[in-house]
Amino acid sequence: MAFNYHRALQVWAIPLLLVAFFAYLVAHSFLSVFETVLDALFLCFAVDLETNDGSSEKPYFMDQEILSFIKKTNKLNDSRAQRDKNLRNEEGTEGTELRPIVR
Numbered sequence: 001m002a003f004n005y006h007r008a009l010q011v012w013a014i015p016l017l018l019v020a021f022f023a024y025l026v027a028h029s030f031l032s033v034f035e036t037v038l039d040a041l042f043l044c045f046a047v048d049l050e051t052n053d054g055s056s057e058k059p060y061f062m063d064q065e066i067l068s069f070i071k072k073t074n075k076l077n078d079s080r081a082q083r084d085k086n087l088r089n090e091e092g093t094e095g096t097e098l099r100p101i102v103r
Contacts, residue, residue, distance in 0.1 A: 045062055045066060048060055048061050048062045
């Protein structure tokens with residue numbers, strides 16, 4: 001409303017900067033809350049894995065979809081690590097050291 005009553009304030013840069021600043025604040029606030037929720041979710045998942053073993057006496061309280069997702073991710077990471085290890089063994093090197101170029 002201040003822009004309607006003061007004609008000198010009708011420069012396009014001022015409203016644009018105000019909108020950009022408030023949009024940044026809203027986006028930053030939303031992403032901060034989202035990050036906190038994800039951290040809490042993974043902490044609860046880790047505590048559930050430590051305290052329970054999935055048996056009938058101590059069942060998991062987590063959603064089974066989360067557990068299956070983590071298991072699939074672990075299998076994928078294990079297979080990638082095994083593939084990388086096999087590639088290093090085939091090359092005959094244990095690490096990734098630099099070799100001189102011989103022409």
